[in-house]
Amino acid sequence: IFDAMKIMQPHLLSEVAQKIFHSAGLFQTFDLPINEFISFFHALEAGYFDNPYHNCIHATDVLQGVYYLTTKPIPGFVQVMDAFRKMSTQSDIDPDCDIMNEFNTDEVDNHDGGILAGNFPALELLALYTAAAMHDYNHPGRTNAFLVATNHPLAILYNDRSVLENHHAAASWKLLTHNSKLNFVKNLDKAEFNRFRYLVLEAILATDLKRHFDLIAEFNGKNDEMGAGINWLDENDRLLVTQMCIKLSDICGPMKPTTIHLDWTRRITDEFYEQGDEELAQHLVISPYMDRRAPQLAKLQDSFINHLVGPLCNSMLRANLLPGKRIAHIEGNDEAENGDEIVSPLTQNLKTNMALWKVRLEEENRQLELSEAAAIEGADDSTTCRSSNKPCKLDAISEQADGEEESEDTHEPVVKFYHGEGTKLDDNRVKQSTTETLCNNNHNASIDPQSQTISKTGSSRSSGEVTNTRRRSDESEIQRGDQLRKNRELINERRRKSDETAYRRYSDHEQQQRHVSFTPHEHLIVLEENH
Numbered sequence: 001i002f003d004a005m006k007i008m009q010p011h012l013l014s015e016v017a018q019k020i021f022h023s024a025g026l027f028q029t030f031d032l033p034i035n036e037f038i039s040f041f042h043a044l045e046a047g048y049f050d051n052p053y054h055n056c057i058h059a060t061d062v063l064q065g066v067y068y069l070t071t072k073p074i075p076g077f078v079q080v081m082d083a084f085r086k087m088s089t090q091s092d093i094d095p096d097c098d099i100m101n102e103f104n105t106d107e108v109d110n111h112d113g114g115i116l117a118g119n120f121p122a123l124e125l126l127a128l129y130t131a132a133a134m135h136d137y138n139h140p141g142r143t144n145a146f147l148v149a150t151n152h153p154l155a156i157l158y159n160d161r162s163v164l165e166n167h168h169a170a171a172s173w174k175l176l177t178h179n180s181k182l183n184f185v186k187n188l189d190k191a192e193f194n195r196f197r198y199l200v201l202e203a204i205l206a207t208d209l210k211r212h213f214d215l216i217a218e219f220n221g222k223n224d225e226m227g228a229g230i231n232w233l234d235e236n237d238r239l240l241v242t243q244m245c246i247k248l249s250d251i252c253g254p255m256k257p258t259t260i261h262l263d264w265t266r267r268i269t270d271e272f273y274e275q276g277d278e279e280l281a282q283h284l285v286i287s288p289y290m291d292r293r294a295p296q297l298a299k300l301q302d303s304f305i306n307h308l309v310g311p312l313c314n315s316m317l318r319a320n321l322l323p324g325k326r327i328a329h330i331e332g333n334d335e336a337e338n339g340d341e342i343v344s345p346l347t348q349n350l351k352t353n354m355a356l357w358k359v360r361l362e363e364e365n366r367q368l369e370l371s372e373a374a375a376i377e378g379a380d381d382s383t384t385c386r387s388s389n390k391p392c393k394l395d396a397i398s399e400q401a402d403g404e405e406e407s408e409d410t411h412e413p414v415v416k417f418y419h420g421e422g423t424k425l426d427d428n429r430v431k432q433s434t435t436e437t438l439c440n441n442n443h444n445a446s447i448d449p450q451s452q453t454i455s456k457t458g459s460s461r462s463s464g465e466v467t468n469t470r471r472r473s474d475e476s477e478i479q480r481g482d483q484l485r486k487n488r489e490l491i492n493e494r495r496r497k498s499d500e501t502a503y504r505r506y507s508d509h510e511q512q513q514r515h516v517s518f519t520p521h522e523h524l525i526v527l528e529e530n531h
Contacts, residue, residue: 073113
């Protein structure tokens with residue numbers, strides 16, 4: 001997609017859309033006027049802001065993604081709706097269209113199995129492709145949570161619910177229909193137009209990550225052992241599949257070859273940091289992974305793959321809805337059926353990228369541990385006396401006292417504080433006396449327990465004074481130990497809060513019940529559930 005961007009800018013989206021709609025036979029099927037089509041997509045491109053990630057390139061990438069998922073052969077997939085097979089029988093669809101190379105499609109066997117598009121009416125494909133192009137129109141480069149936290153006008157307009165998704169759908173639909181020169185679907189009859197609108201809106205709203213696990217749960221319920229599977233004659237089931245397709249295309253960065261995946265990762269990180277900078281400027285709590293001063297790139301991608309991409313990909317894979325190819329049975333692999341194994345380039349890319357981030361996460365954690373250890377050591381070195389803002393000198397005083405015990409001729413000053421019976425020292429006076437004593441070492445200083453005033457004496461130190469000095473040294477060690485313990489508690493608390501809030505905005509209830517594990521010798525991504 002980035003190579004195409006260099007050639008087709010500033011009309012990347014419109015040129016790719018025209019190629020895909022033509023390849024799918026949609027211009028001929030619905031008599032779409034080409035002038036209005038081009039005008040609309042030019043206007044749509046102009047409405048995508050120049051964000052690092054949520055921009056016109058991302059919209060084109062999602063459009064290309066849904067086209068790939070619906071037109072690439074799926075081994076063993078049966079096209080059950082002959083009446084709806086316009087994509088594979090009546091159009092000039094090109095399954096080897098070069099825009100598909102994003103997913104290493106040379107690995108896909110184009111003569112093994114059917115395609116998803118063969119089970120969709122052409123109107124539903126028209127809506128899916130249009131929604132993919134529209135789905136992030138006018139995106140401000142900030143998250144829903146940010147808009148809500150800052151009382152943004154869009155958050156107020158949409159009552160804090162799917163703020164961005166509602167805005168993308170409403171604004172792009174207004175662009176399409178409020179100017180006849182942009183309305184490329186004006187030749188649809190009324191029933192088709194109403195159905196088209198419904199499908200477009202449902203597809204765009206499905207990209208809200210707060211609905212992520214709800215949609216996956218509904219989809220899995222149809223495809224588990226107790227489910228009846230996808231009923232391709234049921235329009236609601238087909239809608240659910242289109243929602244899964246646009247969702248997967250929207251977050252499929254980790255399913256791309258590594259070089260492309262890393263480019264998308266850099267872009268989303270830049271956008272996150274821009275939001276973090278604005279949150280800092282507005283004195284808001286910086287959202288997880290958006291503080292450029294504390295980068296956690298590997299942890300971000302590891303969590304993103306495990307909590308979002310993995311479960312979604314796994315659901316599509318188990319339902320046999322991912323393009324792939326059959327390979328000969330590998331000796332020692334008992335998982336393949338009938339001597340063949342189905343392999344998807346999407347899952348292969350995902351496993352490769354996951355392994356990459358696992359390694360980087362270990363490195364990131366080591367660096368974090370080193371920095372935390374340095375911070376603790378720095379805090380240890382800069383421990384201050386409770387009664388002074390200056391660095392604590394009790395260690396030096398303790399060493400001095402040990403030397404004096406060996407030599408009775410020395411008369412170096414020592415601070416000694418003790419309480420008389422029934423008396424309580426004033427903290428301010430203790431601070432003052434301590435500061436004066438540490439700064440002026442000409443005389444011994446002690447506090448008269450009766451008058452609570454400082455008296456000076458030139459007499460030699462008694463054994464009681466040495467004992468008091470050692471007691472203070474012990475108290476210093478305790479104080480330092482308490483400081484270390486508090487530092488460790490702060491670090492552990494920070495880690496805990498980061499883990500708890502990392503994806504709080506994505507799911508309210510099911511995130512804690514799911515995780516993904518990758519088995520090295522399998523191509524499947526196994527979703528485990530904790531009961």
